Amino acid sequence: MPKLKNLLGVVLVAFALASSIAASACTVFMANDGKSVWIGNNEDELQTTNYRMWFYPAKRGNYGYAIWTDLNFGKLLQGLSYLNPQGGLNEFGLFMDYTATDGISIVTDAQKQDRKKEVATDILKKCKTVEEALAYLSKYNLIKLKYAQLFIGDATGNYAIVTGGYIVRKTVASFALTNYCVNDGRKEACHRRDVATHYLNSTTTFQLNDITSILEKSAVKLPNNSITNYSMAVDLKTSTIYLYHKSDFKTVSVLVLSEELKKGKHHKGIEDYFPESITPILETAYKNNGISAAIEQYKTLRKTSDKKYNFKNNDVLNLAISWIEKGQTNDAIKLLECLIEFDPINTTIYTWLGVANRKNNNVEESNNYFTKVLTENPNDYVATLFGKQENQKVTFKLPDFEGAEKVYLIGDFTEWLKHPIKMKKENGYWTCEVTLPKGENTYKFIVNDQYMADSKNYMHIGSGPRIFSKLYVW
Numbered sequence: 001m002p003k004l005k006n007l008l009g010v011v012l013v014a015f016a017l018a019s020s021i022a023a024s025a026c027t028v029f030m031a032n033d034g035k036s037v038w039i040g041n042n043e044d045e046l047q048t049t050n051y052r053m054w055f056y057p058a059k060r061g062n063y064g065y066a067i068w069t070d071l072n073f074g075k076l077l078q079g080l081s082y083l084n085p086q087g088g089l090n091e092f093g094l095f096m097d098y099t100a101t102d103g104i105s106i107v108t109d110a111q112k113q114d115r116k117k118e119v120a121t122d123i124l125k126k127c128k129t130v131e132e133a134l135a136y137l138s139k140y141n142l143i144k145l146k147y148a149q150l151f152i153g154d155a156t157g158n159y160a161i162v163t164g165g166y167i168v169r170k171t172v173a174s175f176a177l178t179n180y181c182v183n184d185g186r187k188e189a190c191h192r193r194d195v196a197t198h199y200l201n202s203t204t205t206f207q208l209n210d211i212t213s214i215l216e217k218s219a220v221k222l223p224n225n226s227i228t229n230y231s232m233a234v235d236l237k238t239s240t241i242y243l244y245h246k247s248d249f250k251t252v253s254v255l256v257l258s259e260e261l262k263k264g265k266h267h268k269g270i271e272d273y274f275p276e277s278i279t280p281i282l283e284t285a286y287k288n289n290g291i292s293a294a295i296e297q298y299k300t301l302r303k304t305s306d307k308k309y310n311f312k313n314n315d316v317l318n319l320a321i322s323w324i325e326k327g328q329t330n331d332a333i334k335l336l337e338c339l340i341e342f343d344p345i346n347t348t349i350y351t352w353l354g355v356a357n358r359k360n361n362n363v364e365e366s367n368n369y370f371t372k373v374l375t376e377n378p379n380d381y382v383a384t385l386f387g388k389q390e391n392q393k394v395t396f397k398l399p400d401f402e403g404a405e406k407v408y409l410i411g412d413f414t415e416w417l418k419h420p421i422k423m424k425k426e427n428g429y430w431t432c433e434v435t436l437p438k439g440e441n442t443y444k445f446i447v448n449d450q451y452m453a454d455s456k457n458y459m460h461i462g463s464g465p466r467i468f469s470k471l472y473v474w
Contacts, residue, residue: 025226026099027192027218029176031206032157039095039153039234040196040211043068043086044220047227051086051270057261058091064261065090065124066241068230071269085120091257092128093155093236096120098148099179106164108141115140120150130158130170137162151177155236174200189448192218194403208233208242212249217402219247221455222318225465230270245274250312275310279319291331295338302342311342314458321352321458325470329360347373351383355459358386358474379429381456385471392438392473396423398430400456404447409434411443411468420446442468 025044030037043051050071058064067088087097098120108114119137127133133152145164153159159175161168166183176196180188196218203210211233219228231249233242239257253273260266278301286294298316301309316339323332333356339349354369370387373380384395401407407430408420423430423445442461445452453460454469461470 025179025192025220026097027176027178027196027215028097028099028151029196029200029214030153030157030159030174031200031203031211031214032173033203033205034157034173036206037093037153037155037157037236038206038208038211039097039232039236040215041087041097041232041234042192042215042219042228043230044226044228046225047222047229049229051230052267053255053270053273054267055257055260055263056265062125063090063092063128064257065121066255066257066260067121067124068270084118088120088124089234089239089241089257090124090128091239091261093239094124094127094129094133094152095154095234095236096123096133096150096152098150099177100148101163101179101181102147104146104163104165104181106141106143106146107166108143112139112141114143116144118144123152129154129156130160134160134162134167149177149181153236155239176200189405191401191404191447191450192220194405195401196403198403208235212242212244215244216247216249220452221247223453223458223460223467223469224455225467243270243273245271246313248274248310248313251275251310275308277313277315278309278311279315281309282316282319286331291334295334298335298338314348317349317352318458320356324352324356324359325459325461329356332356333360347376347380348382351380351387352458354383355386355472359472385457389474391435393433393435394471394473396430396432396434398423398445398454398456399428401430401445401447401452402428404430406446406448408446409443410446411441413437413441413443436471436473438473441471441473443471444468 027042029040031040051068052071053066053068055066056064065088067085069085089095119142123133123136127136130152142162142164145162150162151159152162157173159170161177161182168182176193178190178193180186180190196214199214199217215231215233219231221227228247231244241255241257243253243255251274278298281301282294282298285297302311320332320335323329333353336349336353336356343349350369350373354366354373357369358366370383373383374387379397381397381399384397388395396409407423409423409432410416410420413434413436414420421432421434423432445454453467457469457471459470461468
């Protein structure tokens with residue numbers, strides 16, 4: 001457990017740190033190379049938020065379309081409902097998605113009708129292109145678009161950003177949008193938009209792997225409270241959605257809109273498109289019968305149910321790390337050794353074996369694991385953080401926040417906001433060296449004035465918005 005003064009420091013700054021983290025955020029971009037037109041979309045909200053895909057075939061002069069929403073309960077379809085779409089796509093490749101913003105000054109025209117309900121669904125039903133969508137919207141005062149920007153893109157590569165106060169038209173082929181207003185060419189420091197824009201401008205042709213790479217680089221990951229819950233790479237030429245869940249870009253669900261519409265009106269939870277997490281099963285086996293039973297369960301399901309359960313993500317690795325944090329280090333080591341049997345070239349597992357053994361005072365074995373990882377990759381972040389400490393000097397060499405303009409390190413060792421440490425950007429890494437007290441240290445980063453936990457270090461303390469990364473100094 002952290003020292004009492006550390007916990008007190010956490011409590012005193014928790015509200016300041018939490019208040020800067022948006023409850024809802026989003027990154028949307030168009031990637032247009034003249035032949036292919038792609039949309040990338042990361043939806044960032046609280047980890048517990050649930051989502052659904054809804055499909056509506058063409059009917060009575062309306063085009064077929066899909067929307068994605070937060071889940072609610074109501075009478076709309078099979079006992080489930082939604083309040084407002086987060087975005088949508090129709091059969092002609094017209095795409096739209098919202099990004100939350102601060103309040104916008106609404107401009108009204110006495111000759112126009114106030115639009116009191118959301119517009120996305122009607123546009124998807126009635127419009128094929130951005131121009132048609134803008135013509136439709138021109139009839140209304142968009143009084144509901146005060147705290148959001150509506151991104152609209154089509155299969156020709158045209159796009160527009162619409163609010164109740166302004167419309168921004170296409171100026172460049174590829175464009176990224178996040179959570180600040182972009183009228184009059186406005187630009188703010190936002191590492192998500194900046195990293196997306198950097199890769200959009202440095203890529204000449206776009207394929208699926210390019211889009212997923214940008215999505216991964218701009219995603220917000222655990223252990224942060226607000227994370228990227230789902231991501232989409234959308235081919236507007238074919239109206240095909242490549243869907244990803246919880247920043248797991250190894251596992252994809254492909255939704256061809258034309259094929260989905262043939263199934264009739266239906267809906268499905270986004271998490272239901274993906275294999276289940278095996279962690280709850282292992283936790284139950286461990287609680288009831290111990291580590292041997294949990295490992296046996298893992299091995300059996302990996303051989304017999306590899307389609308039903310997700311063995312590609314880091315869920316089981318994170319389970320082992322949580323056991324290290326709880327002092328169940330011997331069992332964590334056994335589970336990590338089990339993972340190595342199935343994935344012997346995964347250096348991340350060896351890194352955490354190094355941490356676990358060092359926590360257990362198995363210094364020689366720990367050093368062997370860290371040496372193995374750092375021999376293969378001298379810049380491995382977590383192995384450097386835990387395994388290259390010398391006289392309590394710790395090196396942060398962070399391969400994250402590529403688009404950030406400034407990054408600071410804060411923690412109990414800086415008295416949090418009192419003495420923040422400015423990190424330097426060197427060869428794509430944010431770096432600093434700091435001498436820390438032995439034992440457990442908690443920390444966060446300030447990234448362009450936003451407080452972020454360390455997504456590369458899976459060890460953390462706290463819950464909800466008060467999550468802090470954790471580091472052991474030997």
